[in-house]
Amino acid sequence: MRFVLLGAGVGALSLLVVHGQAGVRSDLPLPVLVAVAAVAGLAAWRAQRSWWPLAAAGAVAYVWLVMWPPLLAASFFAGTTLRRGRELAAYVGAAVAVVGLSAVVGLVRGGEHELATATTGNALLTATAVIGLPLALGLWYRARREVQAAARERAGRLEREQVMRAEQARAQERARIAREMHDVVAHRVSLIVLHAGALEMRAGDEETERAAALIGGIGREALTNLRDVLGVLRTPLPEGVVSAGREVALRPQPTLGDLDRLLDQSRALGIAVTRHDEGAPRPVEATVERTAYRVVQEALTNVHKHAGNAGTDVRIRYLDDELEVEVRNGTPAVSREELPGAGWGLVGLRERVELLGGTLRTSAQAGGGFLVHARIPA
Structure with a gap:
């Protein structure tokens, strides 16, 4: 769009300049002057692709009719385009030759043409105003554009380096967390599994043996899940991919189909758990099923920690566009010492x-008792 405006401006200004110099244009008819101005404007419009036609049109128009706007525009484009000193020197030499040739034509024709081009003062003023200043302005514009481009490139490089440093720090932190989980959590769970196995072997009654076997099975499952998490933490993230959207090749995550096994584990530990399904069961998204499973799992974990043997009801409601999960426990019949917890289970569950x-x-x-109620779009 700006080159369209440039072409229109050069054409209009050229016609205005040459039409106001009756002695310079001699007896040329107006259509000829309009055609010359139109050619100059067209060349200025095409200067984005190649400015040499504009320079040629400007040279001919200036020598013939003292039409200076095309030459002025060509000098600016020369400053923005020409890179080497020899090219700039060649253009300046050619432009000075055009001014000299126009002065010769002015001497031959006489009149206003001679006054405008052949006098020393006017020739110097024309060379300065039409060639020198636009050329200097073009050189400044090009230098400014290169500085801005270099600044943008430097800013982009610094941003990329900052992202790389952040990714490196994130990877180091993930590795540190993985080491801590392996050295502390995995070690302690492994000891629980070992002691449960030893207790199962030395159990004096069948009930103790079943409890030890259950503890060992839960511990081994916890170790498996922990190894999956450690594998995720240890796996470096590819460039441009955030961890939340990354697909990791793990074993299938538990869904509502695995809920009965989870309830059986709680029952084996002495909690009376009752499941109620309401509505017509239907397939829902895998992420919804996994989240519903985690809601029940976290709620039962809190029952184990804080309510002991309290009876618990688990309700799964299939609504038209939602899945409701409700876990309600009563008051424990016998008080027991509460197990320690980090306090982040429900916070993470709410985020999920x-x-x-x-x-x-x-x-x-x-x-008495506690209620956990979730509504998940499905």
Whole structure:
């Protein structure tokens, strides 16, 4: 668009300049002057692709009619385009030759043409205003553009380096977390599995043997899940990929189809768990099923920690466009010492549910007990 405006401006200004110099244009008819101005404007419009036609048109128009706008525009483009000193010197020499040739033509024709081009003062003024200043302006514009381009490239390089440093720091932190989890958590869980196995072998009654076997099985499952997590932490992320959207080749995650096994584990530890399914069961997204499973899992874990042998109801409701999960436990019949916890289970669970556009509500019940209620779009 700007080159269209440039072409129109050069053409209009050229016609205005040459039409106002009756002695210079001699007796040329107006259509000829309009055609010459139009050619100059067209050459200025095409200067984005090649400015040499504009320089040629400007040289002919200046020598013939003292039409200076095309030559001025060509000098600016020469400053923005020519890179080597020899090229600039050649252009300046050619432009000075055009001014000299126009002076010769002025001497031959006489009149206003001679006054405009053949006098020393006017020739110097024309060379300075039409060639020197536009050429210097073009050189400044090109230098400014190169400085800006270099600044943008430097800023982009610094940004890429910053991203690389952040990725490196993230990878180091992930590796540190993986080491800590392996050295502390995995070691302690392994000891639990070993002691459970020893207890199972030395158990004096069948009930103790079943409890030890259950503890060992849960511990081995925890170690398997922990190894999966450590594998994710140890795996470097590819460039441009964030961890939240990365697909990691793991074994299938638990869904609602695995819920009964989870409830059986809680029952084996002495908790009376009752499952209620409401509505017509239907397939839902895998992420929804996994989240529903984690809601029940976290709620039962809290029952184990804080409520001991309290009876617990688990309800799965299939609504038209939602899946409701409700875990409600009563007051334990026998108080017991609470197990320590990090306190982040429900926080992480709420984040997991909200990522799917759902809501999680937790509250203590008036008659005792606790309620965990999740609504997940499905």
